[in-house]
Amino acid sequence: MNRYLLKHGRILDPAQGLDMQGDVRISDGRIAAIAPSLTPDGGETVLDCADCWIAPGLVDIHVHLREPGQSHKETLQTGGAAAVAGGFTSVCCMPNTQPPLDSPTLVREILTRAAHESPCRVYVVAALTQGMRGEAPCDYHALQRAGAVACSDDAFPVQSAEVMRRAMAGCAAYGLPVVTHCEDKTLSDGGSMHAGAVSARLGLKGAPASAETVQIARNALLAQQTNCRLHIQHLSTAIGVALVRFFKAQGVPITAEVSPHHLLLTDEACAAFDADAKMNPPLRTETDRAALTQGVLEGVIDCIATDHAPHAPFEKAQPFGAAPFGVVGLETALGCVLHWNSTLPQPLTPLQLVHLMSTAPARLMGLPAGALAIGAPADVTVIDPHLRWRVNPDALHSKSRNTPFKDWELLGKARYTFVGGVRVYTAS
Ligand SMILES: [Zn+2]
Ligand SMILES: [Zn+2]
Structure with a gap:
């Protein structure tokens, strides 16, 4: 199982009212630690999340x-x-x-x-x-x-x-x-x-x-x-x-x-x-x-x-x-x-x-999601809230293209998405 250290992000967890600068460690598919500063242990992938939000998926x-x-x-x-x-x-x-x-x-x-x-x-x-x-x-x-x-x-x-x-x-x-x-x-x-x-x-x-x-x-x-x-x-x-x-x-x-x-x-x-x-x-x-x-x-x-x-x-x-x-x-x-x-x-x-x-x-819906709890499965989204990007329907991962926002300039985008500690998306 891959291990990640998300560094220097704005950690946001509405479930516990948490809004702090810091690092999040993902290990064994779970959220292992949240702290103002965590030291990389050598075996983990370090991702710089400066100017980004680290949020529950x-x-x-x-x-x-x-x-x-x-x-x-x-x-x-x-x-x-x-x-x-x-x-x-x-x-x-x-x-x-x-x-x-x-x-x-x-x-x-x-x-x-x-x-x-x-x-x-x-x-x-x-x-x-x-x-x-x-x-x-x-x-x-x-x-x-x-x-x-x-x-x-x-x-x-x-x-x-x-x-x-x-x-x-x-x-x-x-x-x-x-x-x-x-x-x-x-x-x-x-x-x-x-x-x-x-x-x-x-x-x-x-x-x-x-x-x-x-x-x-x-x-x-x-x-x-x-x-x-x-x-x-x-x-x-x-x-x-x-x-x-x-x-x-x-x-x-x-x-x-x-x-x-x-x-x-x-x-x-x-x-x-x-x-x-x-x-x-x-x-x-x-x-x-x-x-x-x-x-x-x-x-x-x-x-x-x-x-x-x-x-x-x-x-x-x-x-x-x-x-x-x-x-x-x-x-x-x-x-x-x-x-x-x-x-x-x-x-x-x-x-x-x-x-x-x-x-x-x-x-x-009573789903086991929406929080960044230590020990819980690491469903985490790293969001760049400052990125302005243009919607190109041909670049969508969906099989369909029917968006009313074609060519719109939107604000903010996911940079990394983790499901159960697995990195399932990285922005190109
Ligand atoms: Zn519907
Ligand atoms: Zn409907």
Whole structure:
């Protein structure tokens, strides 16, 4: 096993409120020591981390790895490579694969394969209903025993309130969080972008904000009724932020995530009919974007998650209305978040940023990650927070190229990523 000494870094561990200059020793796959100064012992690789952050590996709880069934978009291997290149050491993969991950056998199969094929740790969010058809709850106890950390129908949200109530009561019985993409399909009705002035100008069918907010309210009320842990995915609306704030104040066990693209982009990004700006929920207005930023600053929004949703170039090359929803995000998330933060009048501290992208999401999903504990497996990301770099889609490790940040100049990038003490990524 390789041994490393990370020298002269800014060590950030939100789990213990640690922010100090110093060195970190990685040995036998674990974090062996953290101190202001450690002496190299001769047998270890010394990496100069001056002007860099040494942080717990980043955690992305919303990723589509596309296996089984859609390996032309992404695989456990390529998705894992994209993750570690983005500084992520743990990801949660979504169940809307072909077939959907609605059985213990499928959950175990992904976990077993990922352990061999992915350089990043992979956790499974299993389906919430059988076949993700929104009709019948799954066997949650069996899914949990197989290793599922939560349940979700993500892109195929349960439309029946009564089915949702039963599913949430079922998950609550085993302490499984229910993770929801909030969309009333009768309101979104096949809209391909946000319904507003821009969609009217472009002549594209839109999905209104209410398609999201109606289901956030419904799911929060059902969480209150069933005492189920509810996590709202990719919050995109100002009213949605207000609803999460309201229900948190009522003591409802609700948390929420926001994606980097919703923090940085608005529906104006759709103006060139570029399908790489098409995702679900859609990019919304500047009012919404500003409210999401405020939600993060206030702590109403708990964490950042990418909703990394790779699609092949030929799929995204279709006309805007016909192209599939989704963008890749693993390799641009960190650069987007630090860039976004640099635009704020009162930016978040490095410790707060690492909390949003590592410690908080790990806690939400109950993952053994998000901390730099002595003796714990060395999942560590060394981040250069000052590096300005340009996004080149052809240089992505993902199998897909569908980024809305093509040619953007972002701020901050992973330099080294370690998973279990193994250096799985080194920036070129
Ligand atoms: Zn979704
Ligand atoms: Zn998703």
